[in-house]
Amino acid sequence: MTTIAVAESDLTLALLRLADTALVHGHRLSEWCGHAPMLEEELALANIALDLIGQARTLYAYAAEVEGAGRTEDDLAYLRDAPQYRNVLIAELPKGDFAFTILRAFLLAAQARPFWQEATGSRDATLAAIAAKAEKEAAYHLRHAGEWVIRLGDGTEESRRRMLDALDALWPYTGELFEVDASDHALIAAGVLPDPAALRPRWDAAVDRVFAEAGLARPADPWMQTGGRSGRHTEHLGHLLAVMQHLQRAYPGATW
Amino acid sequence: MAERPMPLWEVFIRARTGLAHRHVGSVHAADAEMALQAARDTYTRRGEGLSIWVVPSAAIAASDPADKDMLFEPTASKPYRHPTFYTVPEEVGHM
Numbered sequence: 001m002t003t004i005a006v007a008e009s010d011l012t013l014a015l016l017r018l019a020d021t022a023l024v025h026g027h028r029l030s031e032w033c034g035h036a037p038m039l040e041e042e043l044a045l046a047n048i049a050l051d052l053i054g055q056a057r058t059l060y061a062y063a064a065e066v067e068g069a070g071r072t073e074d075d076l077a078y079l080r081d082a083p084q085y086r087n088v089l090i091a092e093l094p095k096g097d098f099a100f101t102i103l104r105a106f107l108l109a110a111q112a113r114p115f116w117q118e119a120t121g122s123r124d125a126t127l128a129a130i131a132a133k134a135e136k137e138a139a140y141h142l143r144h145a146g147e148w149v150i151r152l153g154d155g156t157e158e159s160r161r162r163m164l165d166a167l168d169a170l171w172p173y174t175g176e177l178f179e180v181d182a183s184d185h186a187l188i189a190a191g192v193l194p195d196p197a198a199l200r201p202r203w204d205a206a207v208d209r210v211f212a213e214a215g216l217a218r219p220a221d222p223w224m225q226t227g228g229r230s231g232r233h234t235e236h237l238g239h240l241l242a243v244m245q246h247l248q249r250a251y252p253g254a255t256w
Numbered sequence: 257m258a259e260r261p262m263p264l265w266e267v268f269i270r271a272r273t274g275l276a277h278r279h280v281g282s283v284h285a286a287d288a289e290m291a292l293q294a295a296r297d298t299y300t301r302r303g304e305g306l307s308i309w310v311v312p313s314a315a316i317a318a319s320d321p322a323d324k325d326m327l328f329e330p331t332a333s334k335p336y337r338h339p340t341f342y343t344v345p346e347e348v349g350h351m
Contacts, residue, residue: 040283040294047297
């Protein structure tokens, strides 16, 4: 089996982290196709999945261009194995029930929305252009998931129980959204990436507003999970990639 | 647990500035805000819209199909109401 590893400069690593998170989360959302609780929500989740996969495509294409090794977006998506993936762990967790899927989408969008807004001012012109499109998409993802969190948290006994379970399960994965390592520091200092520390208050505000309406108490920050951004993943990512990469693995180079 | 069915909403989309909202279909949603989102996700995926209205289906008063003859039959004998009896001057152009 061909497995590639991208030569990771600060910029390619940052692009892979963004692209992998978008692709893996998009794949998890796409798993609702044919299984959503209602037709309207099936389309909504598929729409969000397609937005995220579209973001991943442009980010991979740019990462491949920056790497300069003649690779394509497909190579990066289909030929890297789990340890080469750089997504945050929260994106790869199994889709769970509808409450879990919605809360995850909300927590990620609450980070993505300010991130892409700030990234429109990036010194990297390509990243700024990607951000200009992603920012509008993230704004809708945030609204959509946020309205559902409110209705499930403040809904029936069952919807509330499921939302509380999802919150317990997901909260320890939120710390990774704001991690900064040496590679990030270099890009933040260069004005290429927004500083997560500056985004945090806006994430907090979005979470607090929706949780207040939903009647959800924000968990005390416990020990936070970490590792995805460095390639240390849960056992779930390998299974996801087995499904997602199957076609390219079975028929290398297959095209439509 | 008693599960209540989601109310039905009628969806109207305005495609371009200057055009009227047109009925495009319906969605299920718990309330108006969610109905707008469902309408956006269901009916504007190919760039169809600039504006969306949703109206509770229960709020629509409909004519009775049994009244069809009484309501609509009498107009059949009034062809002069169609503007085909008039010649539109060419300068007017497309109407």
